[in-house]
Structures are given as C-alpha cells and as structure tokens.
Amino acid sequence: MATSIISREQGLMLNQSDSSELLQAGITQKALHRIIEQYPHDLSTPELRAYITRSVNSVTPVLSNASKDISYPLDRFSNGNNLINLFEQDSNQTYQETIAALRRSIDLQPRNPAGGLWYFVYPEWSYLDGMYSFAPFYTLYANVYSKGETATASINDVLYQLDLLWQHCYNNATDLLVHGYDYSKTAVWANPITGGSPHVWGRSLGWYMMALADILELSPHLVDVQQKFQKLSAAVVRAADPASGAWWQILDQPGREGNYIESSGSAMFVYALFKGSRMGYLPHYENAAARAYEYIVQNFVVDNGNGTLGYNRTVAVCSLNSTASYAYYIGQPILYNSVLGSGSFVMASLEYELYTAKFEQKHGKD
Incomplete structure (x- = not known):
C-alpha cells in the first residue's frame, strides 16, 4: 500500500493554496517513516526515505512563516515530526527554520x-x-x-x-x-x-x-x-x-x-x-x-x-x-x-x- 501511495504521488503539497494537502502530506510521511522504523533493512527503505524527503520539501515553503502558519488548520503540525527527524539527520537550515516557524506559530495561534x-x-x-x-x-x-x-x-x-x-x-x-x-x-x-x-x-x-x-x-x-x-x-x-x-x-x-x-x-x-x-x-x-x-x-x-x-x-x-x-x-x-x-x-x-x-x-x- 505504501508503494501504491507513492506511485499515485500522494502526500505531496502540489497546490500551495489547498491547506488540506498539509495533512495528507503529514500522514503520508508518518506512515512511511514507521515502515522504515520497523523494517530498516528492507529493500524499499531508500525509496521510502527519498519520498519522505520529497514530501517534507513540498511543505517547507508553505510553513516557513509563523504568522502565515496560523492561517492553516492545526493539521499543519503533522509535518513537524518528520521535519525534526530530517533535521536531526542532516542539519538542513531550511528544516530548522520551518521547525522554528511551526513552534512559534503555537504561541501565535488564536485561543x-x-x-x-x-x-x-x-x-x-x-x-x-x-x-x-x-x-x-x-x-x-x-x-x-x-x-x-x-x-x-x-x-x-x-x-x-x-x-x-x-x-x-x-x-x-x-x-x-x-x-x-x-x-x-x-x-x-x-x-x-x-x-x-x-x-x-x-x-x-x-x-x-x-x-x-x-x-x-x-x-x-x-x-x-x-x-x-x-x-x-x-x-x-x-x-x-x-x-x-x-x-x-x-x-x-x-x-x-x-x-x-x-x-x-x-x-x-x-x-x-x-x-x-x-x-x-x-x-x-x-x-x-x-x-x-x-x-x-x-x-x-x-x-x-x-x-x-x-x-x-x-x-x-x-x-x-x-x-x-x-x-x-x-x-x-x-x-x-x-x-x-x-x-x-x-x-x-x-x-x-x-x-x-x-x-x-x-x-x-x-
């Protein structure tokens, strides 16, 4: 099912005006990450890692501004866990900035x-x-x-x-x-x-x-x-x-x-x-x-x-x-x-x- 999701190119934010795609990306990332955690040596792991990165990269331009982030549903945070996972692996500055924006948006979120x-x-x-x-x-x-x-x-x-x-x-x-x-x-x-x-x-x-x-x-x-x-x-x-x-x-x-x-x-x-x-x-x-x-x-x-x-x-x-x-x-x-x-x-x-x-x-x- 995971490779079928990839074949359909789901879980990518292709339309930056459609906030529902944030949750679709987030759950896709989480599902693929759990496969890697459970089966780290499976032959599909490189493909899954590459797709998680592609999905994360598709949302970072949208989530990099804390003030704008609060215009999106709380679903935006579904991408945060894999942003953290990827940043901890390679210290990518874009990931760091997006994580910081998401965190700052919690303080700005209306209550x-x-x-x-x-x-x-x-x-x-x-x-x-x-x-x-x-x-x-x-x-x-x-x-x-x-x-x-x-x-x-x-x-x-x-x-x-x-x-x-x-x-x-x-x-x-x-x-x-x-x-x-x-x-x-x-x-x-x-x-x-x-x-x-x-x-x-x-x-x-x-x-x-x-x-x-x-x-x-x-x-x-x-x-x-x-x-x-x-x-x-x-x-x-x-x-x-x-x-x-x-x-x-x-x-x-x-x-x-x-x-x-x-x-x-x-x-x-x-x-x-x-x-x-x-x-x-x-x-x-x-x-x-x-x-x-x-x-x-x-x-x-x-x-x-x-x-x-x-x-x-x-x-x-x-x-x-x-x-x-x-x-x-x-x-x-x-x-x-x-x-x-x-x-x-x-x-x-x-x-x-x-x-x-x-x-x-x-x-x-x-």
Whole structure:
C-alpha cells in the first residue's frame, strides 16, 4: 500500500493554496517513516526515505512563516515530526527554520478564553482532529529542543489541550468524545451547556486516539494521557459493530439508516488499539483490533490489477463549519484512495504485523 501511495504521488503539497494537502502530506510521511522504523533493512527503505524527503520539501515553503502558519488548520503540525527527524539527520537550515516557524506559530495561534486552541479560522471552535498533528509534534519538540521549565510548560500545554477537549466533548452515555466544541456556544450545533457538537464522528475520534498513542510512545510517564487512553479505548471497543468488528461513520448512531462502516476511522482505531496493547497500556484489546483489521483487508483493500492496491470507503472531509447534523455526516462524499484512509491503513498494518509476529512466536504458526 505504501508503494501504491507513492506511485499515485500522494502526500505531496502540489497546490500551495489547498491547506488540506498539509495533512495528507503529514500522514503520508508518518506512515512511511514507521515502515522504515520497523523494517530498516528492507529493500524499499531508500525509496521510502527519498519520498519522505520529497514530501517534507513540498511543505517547507508553505510553513516557513509563523504568522502565515496560523492561517492553516492545526493539521499543519503533522509535518513537524518528520521535519525534526530530517533535521536531526542532516542539519538542513531550511528544516530548522520551518521547525522554528511551526513552534512559534503555537504561541501565535488564536485561543478561546479558556486557552483552547482554535482548530482553524472559526472563532472559539476546537476540534478533536487537530490533536493528532499538534500534540505529537509539540511533545517531540519539547523532548528534543526544550529543557527544564520550558519543556514542562510545553508538555503541560499539550495535556491542557487534550483535557479541554475531553471536558467539552465527553459523552457520559457512551464514554466517547464528540467531534468538537464551540466555547462561545453560539454555533447552530453547540450544546448549550458544554458547547459540544452533537455526534461522535469516527475519524475525528480516530485522530484523537492516535494522538494519545503517539504521545505515550514519546513520553510514557504521562499518567493523565494513559488514563484517557485506557478509558477511551474501552469505549471504542464497546462501540465496534458486532457484525463486522469495525466502526461506524457516526459511532453514536449504530445501525441507523444511512450510517455505514467507514474505513479511515476503523484503521485509526486498529492502529491505536494494537499500539496501546503493544506498549502495555491496553492488554486486552488485541483480538478486537485483529478482527477489525481482517474485516478492513477483506472489504476496503482493492487489488487494482496493475501491481498497486487501492483503499475504499473513506469519507471526505467533515467539518463543523456545517449543520453538524446526522444527515450532514452521512451525506459527505465517500472517496477512493484517500491517503487519510490508506495512510492509516499502512500504520494499522504495521501494528498488525508486530502482533502476528508476537503471536506466532508464542504459539507457533499453526
């Protein structure tokens, strides 16, 4: 799937006016980097390294100005981790300047009166989505470049952003988190008490779940993140569709007419559950993750017949700049070969391979 993504030239910022390409580039970089980490001596490694560099180089002209960076969604930070990785390898000054601009943009980013980061340009609105990009970048930056009180302040800001979303988006009935919140509570969809949006969108929750897993990989000692990860993972496992083991587009409306099993959020949950289990935080969810992964392979992965693989049933962008109604979420286009789905699938596959290798070592291939 990774080489298929490369063959389609996905994950490159070819249109500098399309901010959605920042996230596509970031998740592509992260997926390819994880392959290199897991299989450093594979014959594909040089090709993957070269493509990561090409992807990073495509975004640096866009992200090198901190003042301009805040006009983009928090998704921009998805490119930060591989900017740091590449800079640590070759001390490229352009990378250093872009990393510095991204870091400075955190200080410039608009915040609501409680200190919550705006996800994009919509005043007072915070989304789960942005945490996958923001939190692992800021955590890695603090670990590599900050010391003492500065590092502590950075990590505390990460924890605070996660916590604000939890406070405003948590649903007591399901233990799941809705898509986002409006601090001003003036949006047409805002809960009058919490400001939260009305529905649990699978992919937004998937971004948040992957963020928790990736933060714990970088900073395993963060007890608050561990607790959120464990509680949310248990709720996600409970929310899986009993028939398929995978997850609905709208998790709080299982089986409702028009709802469907969605491929990007499902892959994200598989990744997070497997990774959490591997790291020792979620010891009981491997079977649930494996069942969902096998459903994904059977139903969403497509042999294109030309040596490449496709990935189907990934919903297009769902924004809170909408009615945020059930009809809105189920009415958004379904895409073929969206890299938000296929990139998540690559990362889920890597965790599945670690799981099966461990299982075979313990039980034998039979």
